[in-house]
Amino acid sequence: MELFIVTAGVIRKEGRILIAQRYVKTDHALKWEFPGGKLEEGETPEQCLTREIEEELDLRIEVKDIFKVVYHRYVDKEILLLCYLCNCIGGQAKAIDCHDFRWIDIEELKKYDFVEADLPIVEKILSLGEHIFEIDG
Numbered sequence: 556m557e558l559f560i561v562t563a564g565v566i567r568k569e570g571r572i573l574i575a576q577r578y579v580k581t582d583h584a585l586k587w588e589f590p591g592g593k594l595e596e597g598e599t600p601e602q603c604l605t606r607e608i609e610e611e612l613d614l615r616i617e618v619k620d621i622f623k624v625v626y627h628r629y630v631d632k633e634i635l636l637l638c639y640l641c642n643c644i645g646g647q648a649k650a651i652d653c654h655d656f657r658w659i660d661i662e663e664l665k666k667y668d669f670v671e672a673d674l675p676i677v678e679k680i681l682s683l684g685e686h687i688f689e690i691d692g
């Protein structure tokens with residue numbers, strides 16, 4: 556089974572975090588995730604995440620420390636998900652390469668149907684609560 560290294564960001568701005576909804580036509584259609592994507596040859600995870608967020612949402616971010624590493628096996632693939640805490644430092648989000656996006660409060664996380672691999676990340680954010688806005692990793 557193929558293993559993908561995937562980066563994802565918990566992007567913070569003014570007391571909210573950004574979540575994105577996957578396209579209808581992709582795997583995990585219409586599920587919610589922390590935006591990011593597959594690591595490409597020759598780039599660091601931080602460069603990958605910065606690039607993906609620019610491409611998918613037209614946002615500038617500052618990538619801070621690693622927040623959670625999740626290994627997950629789906630039926631057809633394995634992923635090693637590197638999730639970083641980030642700050643949004645510029646731009647107005649646009650759904651350029653995702654179905655939709657939302658800036659949400661922490662407690663709203665429970666209302667969204669996230670991809671399976673993200674559940675440990677959602678749990679960690681919920682357990683930190685508002686403290687997530689005061690830390691960098």
Ligand SMILES: Nc1nc2c([nH]c(=O)n2[C@H]2C[C@H](O)[C@@H](COP(=O)(O)OP(=O)(O)OP(=O)(O)O)O2)c(=O)[nH]1
Nearest residue numbers: 561562563582588589590591592593634670672673
């Ligand atoms: N970006 C992202 N992908 C995730 C998360 N959780 C999770 O299981 N994945 C899976 C879904 C995909 O099968 C895989 C790669 O993500 P992706 O579809 O965003 O990759 P990408 O942006 O590079 O898109 P593409 O070029 O492959 O179309 O990782 C997450 O929180 N964020």
Ligand SMILES: [Mg+2]
Nearest residue numbers: 591592593607
């Ligand atoms: Mg992506």
